[in-house]
Amino acid sequence: MPDDALYQPDPDRVAALLRTEYGITAQTMAPTARGTETYNYRVESGEGPLFVKVYPPAADLDQARRAAALAHFTARAGLPVPALHPTTDRRLTTDGDPPLSVWEFVPHTGTAESGFTGTQWEAAGAALGHLHRVLAAHPDAAPVRQPAYKACDFDRGHRRLTATVEGYRAKAASGRPLTEFEAWAQQAAAEKLALLPRIAPLLDTLPALTVQIVHGDLTTPNLLLDGDDVAAIVDFRPTVARFAAWELARLGADPRSILATPHWLQGLARFTAAYRDAHPHGLPEDLTHMIAVGACYTINSTYPLAEPLRAPATVDKRLETYARARHAASMTMLRHLEDTRLRMAQPLR
Structure with missing residues (x-):
């Protein structure tokens, strides 16, 4: 094969x-x-x-x-x-x-891979709100509330991050020198591993959040734009129930948007307000705490840091660039947890 x-x-x-x-x-x-x-x-x-x-x-x-x-x-x-x-x-x-x-x-479209700008924030928030409103009626699973700590398996994350750090260490010890990206990935995985004791208790402090059918992979490359309007949502994952806050963070706090402008918090607030307008019966706490869920999930993840060990044929400059952006964005989200919580709550009052 x-x-x-x-x-x-x-x-x-x-x-x-x-x-x-x-x-x-x-x-x-x-x-x-x-x-x-x-x-x-x-x-x-x-x-x-x-x-x-x-x-x-x-x-x-x-x-x-x-x-x-x-x-x-x-x-x-x-x-x-x-x-x-x-x-x-x-x-x-x-x-x-x-x-x-x-x-x-779908012709005449591009993606938002360089990050949201201008009214693209509102268009993306409205599209995701409409999507979650529709998927809330999916026959496979009705929305339920679950404890936020279930959004991340920190034990598994600890094992995988440890294996990633040790995998790079073993490669270097075997006489195969690490590439510049592999050396950086080892350091980033070690940084995440050191943060787990700090972030693991964070989700325990949050209220129960919505679990429902979601898109499953809604990041900026899977949102096609025609100018500032959303032209298409593509590349759905198989039907599965996940935390709505997780998907909100996947799109609203996409690394490319966070790093593209120093004003991403203002854009995220507009994204949140547009989502709420499109999905008025959604749980407000999903919006208020999406950055906490997104930061915890991303820091707990080895993707794409482990790809040179797991699937080296998939590693190219584009993936390396995304890996660095995803790691930098996760650290930015962690630094701004309280600020984002307050800002996200303002449009909901």
């Missing part, structure tokens, strides 16, 4: 599956930005422009189908989510070789 990080599908085979499984004739087909877990094509056809996801050999197709079903659910509820094209026999993905899913292509 080929390494998924190096896997590239046969374009002719993809075009053949489009014909046999979807009844779609590809007039042109060009690779586009690769996803985290898929190889992607833009296809021009009689159906209009399409976005084709190709799943690698080791992909969990049940998970892929569940993710597609969640996106389909939100699109039918009026969210700006690309339409899913089922197969001719109404399946959400193919089971062929390779497996595919086919989506509407």
